[in-house]
Amino acid sequence: MKTSVAMCTYNGEKYIKAQLESILNQTINIDEIIICDDGSNDNTIELISKFQAENPNKISLYSNPINLGSNKNFEKAISICSGDYIFLSDQDDIWKENKVEKIIEYFLANPSTEAVFTNGDLINDKNEKISTHTLWDSVFFIENKLERPINLFKLMSSKRNMVTGATLCIKKETKDFIFPFPDFKKYYHDEWIAIIIASRKKLDYVTDELISYRIHSDQQIGGKNNIQKSTSQKHLKLSNYILGNATPKSYQDFNQLSKTYYRNYLKFKNVSENTGGNNPVNFKEIAETNLELFKKCDDSLKKTSPIFYFFRSLTDKIRGKRQLN
Known part of the structure; x- marks a missing residue:
């Protein structure tokens, strides 16, 4: 068995030393x-x-x-990488x-x-833990409150990605079908890999916080460390609706669900x-599945709260939002 790390760097002199040290000091050698x-x-190259x-x-x-950009660089x-197991790594975290x-x-x-x-915990640029929230909390993957087994593919395709590439490990045989990575804005390599493997029902997770994920101003993308309780509750309800564990009843719930389906329709289109x-x-x-779910949810919204629905539709039309040709 051989293990590899695939790391991408770009102007990472502030944090690359701590990251490499943490990778080299594993209980099982890479x-x-x-x-x-x-x-x-x-000085990234000199430090490496x-x-x-x-x-x-x-x-x-x-x-x-x-410069290839993060997707093509990964x-x-x-x-x-030649390993049987390939660990993806950012330049600024700590394992x-x-x-x-x-x-x-x-x-x-x-x-x-x-x-x-x-999962992972969250740290600042001084390696200090900065939140009681975890990395999964920051991407609204509220795993401990969802019914098992969790349909990861359904969550990713109709809600949002919950897989952070810095925590991901793939088997070498996945290279046969995950390439090439997309190369356009706002769709990243980790979601691409994860949704493909989730569609095969072969994506899984470990609940342990196995990295310290760094939140800082220089990162390209990342999680959030300030999470309101009400926001987490909203995302938990959304997850349960999408997974079929609960049924929305209020205008607010139908409204948020329809917006989520429409956003994912546009994204995957x-x-x-x-x-x-x-x-x-x-x-x-x-x-197309998200579009159909949006239409059904919109119909339910109309029946549940016709007055609110009328004014939302009027506002959307004025703003050019959620307009189907």
Whole structure:
């Protein structure tokens, strides 16, 4: 069994040292670390080179001649990895020392699983824990309050992505069907990988907080550390409605659910149009399913609260929102 890390870097001098140290100090040794740098102009390369000199048989550094962007850079890093298990890594987090051990144990106990993601805690730029909320709280994956088993594909296709790439580990055979990654704005490699594997019913998770996920002003994307209780409750209700565990009754519930379905209709319509028809997942079908769910929810909204529905429809028309041709 061989383990790999696919890490992408770009101007990561502030945090790369702590991240690499945490990867190198695992209870189960990583066999190779593949780092693809996307044109850093700070001291990132110099810092990595020092680690590379101390670990010449473990760390490989590739400097891109042109900036690829995060999606294509991760595609490159993963493609180079030769391990049976490939851990994705950002440049600015810190791994718990038993992360690799816990995830490998899960894979060995569940051999049909193709990818595993985990929870994490949240830290600031001083490595201090900054919230009682977890990484899953920040992406509104309220796993401990949902009925099991959780249909991850349904949640991802009709609510939102809950898989953070920095926690993700994939088996090498997934490389046969996850490439190429999309290359357009606001659709990222972690959601792409996760929804494809979830559609195969081979995505799973470990509830342990196995990374410290850093929240800072320089990150490209990331979670939230200020989460209102009312917001979490709203997302829990949405998840239960989408999963069929509960039925909306109020105007507010139908309104929020219809907006969620419509947003996902637009998102996956965009994914379908930007990736073409030759994908492991039928994104056009996902878009159309969300559109049908939006229409049904909108009809229920109209019956439940006709007056509110009239004014919402009028406001949407004026603003050009949710207008179907």
